[in-house]
Amino acid sequence: MESKMESKLLAVVVLMAILMAEGVTSWTGEIHGRVVCDVCADSSIGPEDHVLAGAEVAVLCITKSGEVLNYQAFTDSNGIYTVAETMPESERWDACLARPISSFHNHCMHLGDGSTGVKFSYEHPSGYSHAVRPFVYRPVKAPVYCI
Template sequence: MEFTKPIFVLILLFLARAAESWTGEIHGRVVCDVCGDSSVGPEDHPLEGAEVAVLCITKSGEVLNYQAFTNSKGIYKVAETMPESDRWDSCVTRPMSSFHAHCARRGNAYSGVKFTYSKPSGSFHVVKTFLYRPASSPAYCM
């Protein structure tokens, strides 16, 4: 039984350290609104490589600035693990650029989304979809 005591102590130390940390995640989508109708429909497609800025203020007052890019499904993610006392308090997320010449004009009426981050550790917050639109819509949209 002497052999299992050190392992038990190590497990307790690991769990105590894990309880002190906090993990949060923010994610959302960026889509090309082909018809410019401000809604996501079957004609629309995700924008890969679109840039999104995420700015968060922590409970301790620190300002954290993140830069994220969308994957092939148009999804971006920002995740952070930090001490519980420094966790995110409020954040603002905004689209920065599309990098797609065919769909580069911002389509949303809002330029950013501000929210309070009150999720427990290990949870995530989903931000509204950001839309970009082409300079002119195809004829089938009319």
């Protein structure tokens, strides 16, 4: 009698054989970026600035077949968000829009100039990633040491 593990393995092997027989090749893409608090609101990243962990970013992509895919990502402790997907090559991303949603940090929650979103074509082959320029939030009022 077959175990459940053997049955699952057999199902995976059969599925892979079907996909390979039909000539379906997979494609993997990745989009990543960083979210930063521009403490002095001087539009440059300096030693007083810091990354924002837990910031929310939305990434919207249109595939080669016209399907719209919407992703939600949160930054890690290094302020980096990542979105990745594996799909058939014929369905791969064509163009994407990344935009900040919220910083969740009371001291730094106003979007900086030019941080409303970034639209780009995704032309990378499978296994490569696209880096989006940093999204910047600013405090309501810059600290005294910035003046």
